[in-house]
Amino acid sequence: MNTPDADAINIRFYDHLWSRTRLETPERFNTWPLISSLVQNGSQRLEVGPGLRPRLPVRDSHFVDKSIAAVGRLQEQGGSAQCGDVCALPFDEGSFDLVCAFDVIEHVDNSRLAFAELSRVLKKGGTLVFSVPLHKSRWCEFDAFVGHVHRFDPQEVLAFVAENRLVLEQSAPFGMQPGNPWLLKCGMWFLRHQSRQAIFWYNRILMPLGLFFQKPLNFSDGLGDAALVDEIVCVCRRGG
Structure with a gap:
């Protein structure tokens, strides 16, 4: 399970953020073409850790x-x-046709248990969609600030998938984190010292711009070439 420190950081950071943030509908995210196609065949569906950025239809x-x-x-x-x-x-074992966990697994100490639980509640033949940040060597101050506990090397992701009788069908580069280190440091400073103003700008300016400039997800079979990818979204099928 999570350490008290990891839990405390995540609960404090995200409860503070979501209490001042509006809910965005899933149709606004670049994950929607994928999710909308999966929802058609998944009447029982679960999303873990969505905050106010759900990728599944809320109702x-x-x-x-x-x-x-x-x-x-x-x-x-x-x-x-x-x-x-x-x-x-x-939930009971095999409860859902579709399970989603975007930007969740990296926030818990026991990532192996998190993968096992996501797989446990998935029906045989069901679909798991998850995202994780890649490459332990790229750990930075921003990871710690937003409550990350892990980054995952690509082979580690493949091992977790195999351990849980999952088949990795496709994957794509993912994420809306700014690549500019100066912007990240500036954002962290404002969130630490001027949180009310920072969240105002996040809601009114930064999030709308991020949504507007999203690129379509470019999926490839299996894991694909992840050498230069900072974060990845994976689509897995549960085997027997």
Whole structure:
């Protein structure tokens, strides 16, 4: 399970953020072409750790998140949302056709258990979509600031997939983190020292710009060439 420090950092950071942030609909993200196609064949679906950036349609989806603020807003919009932990999901084995976990697994100490839980609640033949930051050598101050515990080397991702009877069907470069180190440092300073103003600018300017300039996800079979990729989204099928 998570250490108290990791839990405390994540709960404090994200509950503070989501309590002052509006909910974005999944249609606005570049994941929507993928998700909309998967939803057609997945009547039972779960997203873990969505905050107020769900990639699944809120109505008729299940959500688990640690943020009380996020859970409340998802419930208001018709989602079946509850507080919980990716390492101890409150569902029976094989409950869902589709399970999503975007920007979640890197936030927990026991990533092996997180992968096992996401796979456990997935039906045979069901689909798991997850994203993780890559390359331990690229760990930076921003990772620690936003509550990351891990970055994953590509072979580590493949090992976790294989351990849980998953087949990695396709993957694509992912993420909206600015690549400019100066912008990252500037953003962290404002969040630390001027949080109200920083969240205002995030909601009104930065997030809309990020959504506008998103590039379509460029999927390739399997893991693809991940050498220059900072974060990846993977689409896996649960085997027997």
